[in-house]
Amino acid sequence: MGKVAKDIMNKKLETISADATVYDAIERLIDKRIRSLLVLPKNHDDSYGVVTVRNIIFKVLAKNLDPHKIKIGDIASKPVLCVPQDTPLEKILEIMHSHNIARIFITDENKKIIGVASFFDVLHNVLIEQAKK
Amino acid sequence: MLEKLLGGGKLEKKAITKIQEYLKTLCAATECLKETLLQESFEKTYCIENLEREADSLKREIIGIIYEGAFLPYIRPNLCNFIEIIEKAFDHMKVCAFEYRYILNSDLYGLTYKNIEEECLRIAHINVEMCQILIKSFKALWTKDNIREKNLAIRILEKKVDEIKLELTEKIRNCNLCKITNYWEGKIMSDFVDSLVSVSDVIEDASDYLYLLDLSLR
Numbered sequence: 001m002g003k004v005a006k007d008i009m010n011k012k013l014e015t016i017s018a019d020a021t022v023y024d025a026i027e028r029l030i031d032k033r034i035r036s037l038l039v040l041p042k043n044h045d046d047s048y049g050v051v052t053v054r055n056i057i058f059k060v061l062a063k064n065l066d067p068h069k070i071k072i073g074d075i076a077s078k079p080v081l082c083v084p085q086d087t088p089l090e091k092i093l094e095i096m097h098s099h100n101i102a103r104i105f106i107t108d109e110n111k112k113i114i115g116v117a118s119f120f121d122v123l124h125n126v127l128i129e130q131a132k133k
Numbered sequence: 134m135l136e137k138l139l140g141g142g143k144l145e146k147k148a149i150t151k152i153q154e155y156l157k158t159l160c161a162a163t164e165c166l167k168e169t170l171l172q173e174s175f176e177k178t179y180c181i182e183n184l185e186r187e188a189d190s191l192k193r194e195i196i197g198i199i200y201e202g203a204f205l206p207y208i209r210p211n212l213c214n215f216i217e218i219i220e221k222a223f224d225h226m227k228v229c230a231f232e233y234r235y236i237l238n239s240d241l242y243g244l245t246y247k248n249i250e251e252e253c254l255r256i257a258h259i260n261v262e263m264c265q266i267l268i269k270s271f272k273a274l275w276t277k278d279n280i281r282e283k284n285l286a287i288r289i290l291e292k293k294v295d296e297i298k299l300e301l302t303e304k305i306r307n308c309n310l311c312k313i314t315n316y317w318e319g320k321i322m323s324d325f326v327d328s329l330v331s332v333s334d335v336i337e338d339a340s341d342y343l344y345l346l347d348l349s350l351r
Contacts, residue, residue: 131286132266132286
């Protein structure tokens with residue numbers, strides 16, 4: 001049987017509040033050596049978002065905006081794309097390709113986000129499986 | 134390269150078969166450690182010591198065969214070094230099993246160990262995967278297969294263990310409910326975690342060594 005989302009996902013989810021500043025996010029991304037942060041919903045009606053290095057560069061820094069003044073909620077991509085934890089790897093790649101996204105969030109049976117799978121996770125998995133042959 | 138390495142002789146083939154057996158024993162030990170942690174079994178911890186003894190006797194045999202005249206003289210110390218690197222992995226697993234027995238029989242088994250159990254199991258599983266690739270890597274050395282891609286996969290897995298180790302350390306440090314009340318409990322937990330995460334370091338070293346050996350034989 002092929003691998004599924006939960007086999008390759010990264011469980012280390014770093015979150016940030018939508019009210020935090022972009023500069024807070026930059027600090028977190030650098031400190032934790034990661035490329036994205038999960039943006040928490042503001043309330044029950046709100047959904048999760050994601051802020052990536054790409055968002056920060058193109059929506060803030062490239063426009064010469066002050067990262068201390070911009071809120072994460074203003075630049076986060078919403079809603080995030082999620083798949084159940086038993087989604088096959090092939091399906092994940094298909095979704096990533098069709099939506100042109102570099103990461104996809106993984107949910108459990110209660111639709112709670114439990115991990116994230118990025119291009120790097122997919123690449124690592126492919127290389128490891130090839131080496132096992 | 135195969136001819137250069139083997140010299141085509143019986144002794145060389147015998148040594149290679151024994152080294153493969155040695156690596157399979159290592160793999161069995163990593164699997165045994167994983168099962169021990171999964172089943173939380175006190176008795177199972179002893180299988181690692183048994184496998185280590187088996188490996189020790191295999192090591193003596195291999196070195197004996199090599200110094201009887203297997204392989205070209207300049208390859209002999211490299212292969213012996215490779216075996217000695219692997220031996221360290223057995224040592225780490227033995228310490229890990231030893232400390233685990235203490236954990237199972239103490240208060241550490243409660244909140245302290247349970248707090249990091251998931252990470253420990255993930256590391257034990259990765260150790261097994263790394264060993265399986267190391268076996269392929271050794272085979273690749275004399276079948277002229279691509280040893281570089283095996284080496285890369287092992288490096289990726291080792292990085293994963295490093296990341297889990299950081300998560301694990303953070304969890305222990307920030308756990309308010311965990312009770313490490315004296316020096317010895319702290320030492321048991323520290324030695325257990327250290328030895329568990331060191332197995333992957335050793336496998337990575339062995340893989341790097343094989344890669345360099347492959348380069349030197351070209």
